[in-house]
Amino acid sequence: MQASAAQAENSQAASSNTAHDTNGALPPPLRGRAGERGGGNGSACGLPLSLTLPRKGGGNDSGAPVDTSNHTTSAQTFPCVVVAKQHNAILIHSLDETAVRAGLSIGLPLANARAICPELTVFDADEIADRKTLDDIADWCDRFTPLVALDPPYGLYLDITGCAHLFGGERALLQIVCGALSRRGFAVSAAIASTSICARTLTRHASGKIVADGEEAEAVAPLPISALGAGDAITAGLRRAGLKTIGDVALRAPHEITARFGASFTTLLAHALGQGDAPISPRKPLPDYIVEKRFPDPVATDTVIAMNLSALAAMLVTAMDKQGKGARRLDASFFRTDGAVRTISVDTGRPVTRAEVIDRLFRERLDALNDPLDPGFGFDLIRLSASRTEIVVQQQRDLDANVHDNDELSALIDRIAARIGGKRVVVHLPEDTHIPERAVLAVAAQHHLAAAAQAAWPERIESEPPLRPLRLFDKPEPIKVPFATVPDGPPHQFTWRRVTHTVARVEGPERIAMEWWKQNGDGPTRDYFRIEDEAGLRFWIFRDGLYESEPPDEEVEPGSVRWYVHGLFA
Amino acid sequence: MSTARTGTLASLRGSIERLETHGDAHDLARIALGHKAADAMLQGGLALSAVHEVFAEGHQSATATGFIAGLAGRVSPRRPLVWVRQDFSEIESGALSISGLSELGLDPRLLVTVRAPDTDAALRTAADALACDALGVVVLEVWGQARQLDLVASRKLTLAAAASGVTALLLRVAAEPRPSTAETRWIVRAAHSPPGSPWHAWGAPMFDAQLVRNRHGPVGRWIMEWNCDECLFREPSAYPQPLAATPAHRPHPAAAYAGQRRAS
Numbered sequence: 001m002q003a004s005a006a007q008a009e010n011s012q013a014a015s016s017n018t019a020h021d022t023n024g025a026l027p028p029p030l031r032g033r034a035g036e037r038g039g040g041n042g043s044a045c046g047l048p049l050s051l052t053l054p055r056k057g058g059g060n061d062s063g064a065p066v067d068t069s070n071h072t073t074s075a076q077t078f079p080c081v082v083v084a085k086q087h088n089a090i091l092i093h094s095l096d097e098t099a100v101r102a103g104l105s106i107g108l109p110l111a112n113a114r115a116i117c118p119e120l121t122v123f124d125a126d127e128i129a130d131r132k133t134l135d136d137i138a139d140w141c142d143r144f145t146p147l148v149a150l151d152p153p154y155g156l157y158l159d160i161t162g163c164a165h166l167f168g169g170e171r172a173l174l175q176i177v178c179g180a181l182s183r184r185g186f187a188v189s190a191a192i193a194s195t196s197i198c199a200r201t202l203t204r205h206a207s208g209k210i211v212a213d214g215e216e217a218e219a220v221a222p223l224p225i226s227a228l229g230a231g232d233a234i235t236a237g238l239r240r241a242g243l244k245t246i247g248d249v250a251l252r253a254p255h256e257i258t259a260r261f262g263a264s265f266t267t268l269l270a271h272a273l274g275q276g277d278a279p280i281s282p283r284k285p286l287p288d289y290i291v292e293k294r295f296p297d298p299v300a301t302d303t304v305i306a307m308n309l310s311a312l313a314a315m316l317v318t319a320m321d322k323q324g325k326g327a328r329r330l331d332a333s334f335f336r337t338d339g340a341v342r343t344i345s346v347d348t349g350r351p352v353t354r355a356e357v358i359d360r361l362f363r364e365r366l367d368a369l370n371d372p373l374d375p376g377f378g379f380d381l382i383r384l385s386a387s388r389t390e391i392v393v394q395q396q397r398d399l400d401a402n403v404h405d406n407d408e409l410s411a412l413i414d415r416i417a418a419r420i421g422g423k424r425v426v427v428h429l430p431e432d433t434h435i436p437e438r439a440v441l442a443v444a445a446q447h448h449l450a451a452a453a454q455a456a457w458p459e460r461i462e463s464e465p466p467l468r469p470l471r472l473f474d475k476p477e478p479i480k481v482p483f484a485t486v487p488d489g490p491p492h493q494f495t496w497r498r499v500t501h502t503v504a505r506v507e508g509p510e511r512i513a514m515e516w517w518k519q520n521g522d523g524p525t526r527d528y529f530r531i532e533d534e535a536g537l538r539f540w541i542f543r544d545g546l547y548e549s550e551p552p553d554e555e556v557e558p559g560s561v562r563w564y565v566h567g568l569f570a
Numbered sequence: 571m572s573t574a575r576t577g578t579l580a581s582l583r584g585s586i587e588r589l590e591t592h593g594d595a596h597d598l599a600r601i602a603l604g605h606k607a608a609d610a611m612l613q614g615g616l617a618l619s620a621v622h623e624v625f626a627e628g629h630q631s632a633t634a635t636g637f638i639a640g641l642a643g644r645v646s647p648r649r650p651l652v653w654v655r656q657d658f659s660e661i662e663s664g665a666l667s668i669s670g671l672s673e674l675g676l677d678p679r680l681l682v683t684v685r686a687p688d689t690d691a692a693l694r695t696a697a698d699a700l701a702c703d704a705l706g707v708v709v710l711e712v713w714g715q716a717r718q719l720d721l722v723a724s725r726k727l728t729l730a731a732a733a734s735g736v737t738a739l740l741l742r743v744a745a746e747p748r749p750s751t752a753e754t755r756w757i758v759r760a761a762h763s764p765p766g767s768p769w770h771a772w773g774a775p776m777f778d779a780q781l782v783r784n785r786h787g788p789v790g791r792w793i794m795e796w797n798c799d800e801c802l803f804r805e806p807s808a809y810p811q812p813l814a815a816t817p818a819h820r821p822h823p824a825a826a827y828a829g830q831r832r833a834s
Contacts (some may be wrong), residue, residue, distance in 0.1 A: 211689040338753050408704035409650055409682070416695050424685045428668045428678055440668040450582055453679050457672055462799055467775045470639065471632045471664035499629070505763060505772050532772050536760035537629065568664060570636020570674065570775035570796070 298378025
């Protein structure tokens with residue numbers, strides 16, 4: 001609690017320093033909400049805004065918003081429906097206003113619909129595109145609050161606790177959201193209430209309702225049962241019992257309802273009536289720190305974007321610095337005016353506490369993007385958030401050069417990782433195994449630099465030539481061996497990559513058995529030979545399996561074992 | 571007009587002079603390789619804070635890797651080593667084996683490996699790493715005739731190395747030498763083990779190292795043995811030295827290289 005309050009305060013201070021007029025940090029919604037609820041009085045602390053995009057309206061069902069505008073223009077003359085195949089019948093999945101007026105309804109077979117209304121425009125349902133659209137809308141909604149939850153298939157929850165005043169109050173926020181989505185051709189229904197289920201129930205009936213705390217029961221009582229969204233069986237059962245509105249059901253004793261329709265329905269009902277709340281599950285975890293900048297005129301040029309990003313980095317660092325934190329993971333989100341959102345993340349090996357470092361990491365990252373940041377008509381909001389932070393221990397720098405070197409090295413690793421990806425910069429840890437290809441574990445340098453510096457590697461045996469090759473093939477490469485004089489002996493000649501090598505010197509065999517005590521660890525035993533050919537090239541070759549075929553039921557005939565090159569010595 | 575031109579010319583000359591003297595051989599620190607003849611030819615050893623190139627044919631990649639590892643071990647045994655390589659080189663000549671590297675006497679704890687997707691990324695990463703003065707050595711491993719690794723790129727690497735004091739080692743497998751600003755250029759091949767019983771274990775790595783370019787001295791060709799215990803190059807014991815050193819007064823690298831290619 002204190003953390004969020006302090007953060008709100010200092011980011012406001014930072015924003016007043018900059019010249020931009022609309023510029024500030026979102027205070028994160030109260031995180032200890034559930035706890036406060038448990039305290040008992042149920043005061044106004046959770047304010048979910050529920051958005052439902054009803055199936056009546058076609059646009060969000062058929063995929064791209066572009067289609068929607070076409071729908072609405074053509075809808076003047078012909079009704080549109082979206083159909084999907086269910087139980088081997090093609091049924092109407094959703095439909096637009098004109099189709100409703102023509103007497104069609106959801107669930108009607110397409111054949112019947114054509115009979116009712118022959119001039120029907122039909123589209124196929126595309127559930128993946130629907131889901132994608134809902135996701136995109138949720139991305140766009142991130143500009144209002146960091147807590148956006150999906151309510152599939154057509155709904156979204158926005159936890160606007162502590163956010164509404166930034167947009168001029170709840171009413172204004174509701175209008176902004178609905179207005180923007182309607183302009184894009186979506187049919188929207190939205191409501192604000194203190195519990196998520198209550199808000200959702202309201203949207204199913206009418207749009208634009210705002211219910212004050214404590215008035216949920218009155219607000220939902222006159223609504224039909226179907227608005228609860230409890231499933232067809234329960235809705236039909238209640239209707240058959242003569243209970244038509246939510247108020248009717250609420251009047252019955254809860255145990256009767258529970259006995260007939262189950263405890264989950266009673267809970268749902270209680271939530272709708274404002275008694276208790278189900279927490280929403282936001283799509284992304286709440287970042288620890290958020291700073292953002294809104295632009296009255298969208299920005300599109302690289303220099304301006306970079307400049308603003310540096311200013312945001314400075315604000316973020318100031319905010320983190322007050323609590324002695326440093327960022328391990330940073331996300332920059334670019335909100336385009338047309339609703340598209342692009343988020344770019346940067347990981348660091350050590351907590352970052354300097355704005356220049358953040359700035360530089362993002363510059364590297366933006367430079368190296370495969371599909372560069374496309375500003376389109378410009379960005380109207382840039383947000384920088386620290387989604388993972390750590391406490392930084394401020395220590396006196398001693399004169400030891402090692403400390404400086406380690407800092408420099410980890411900064412270098414961060415920069416390289418930002419450009420080409422964290423998995424490509426690796427350090428190595430020893431593994432306790434005899435299998436050569438598994439003896440070394442390559443791990444991301446960003447996260448394991450300290451561990452790698454402490455790793456205990458097997459000691460080298462003095463005055464012994466190298467026993468392991470310098471270059472090891474990931475997959476051993478098969479070689480052709482004409483014959484070996486003695487069984488279990490080394491070859492005299494072999495062909496690798498179409499070149500024949502004559503063996504001049506041999507050392508071996510070194511027998512390595514597979515790890516039979518592990519699952520899938522049982523393979524043929526390998527006999528390794530170190531071989532020098534006539535030109536002085538040195539190979540590490542092995543025979544897969546023994547001549548006496550090791551597993552008794554092996555299909556390979558004795559004498560036709562396979563040979564491989566596994567590595568090359570210097 | 572003419573005065574202006576003379577002035578421009580003078581200032582250009584001045585800047586060229588400054589560029590030329592910047593990385594002069596005489597103020598570069600050097601580290602002895604351990605091989606006496608080679609050290610003498612190199613005026614005391616391998617120059618630090620400079621770029622060195624090692625070329626090898628495709629099938630000799632492991633030998634060249636060993637030679638580079640040896641140079642890196644000589645140059646800076648205690649500071650971090652960044653090894654940048656392309657994905658393709660891993661497929662072609664195998665991944666760098668850490669156990670093998672540690673058996674050559676290098677400390678695997680100091681090694682950071684970067685797998686770059688292509689030559690451009692590898693080059694850029696190497697230039698970045700060279701600017702970081704916490705490192706000892708940066709190895710850039712490039713497979714094939716990389717067009718991007720031209721005189722300009724090489725000059726950039728040289729300047730970065732001189733500014734930070736980090737030594738850059740370029741491992742060029744399956745590539746032809748081209749003009750560059752490298753301090754030295756080597757062509758490395760595998761050498762036989764010293765004669766002995768054919769069933770006798772072979773010992774330390776052997777290199778047939780040919781110095782084909784030396785910016786500040788003559789060139790030569792030697793058989794070198796890497797001593798894993800002391801982390802030194804050595805004259806191989808009990809090895810007949812059949813190779814006459816290239817004449818010291820005729821240090822034309824291209825000719826020497828071409829002749830060698832015909833011979834091999």
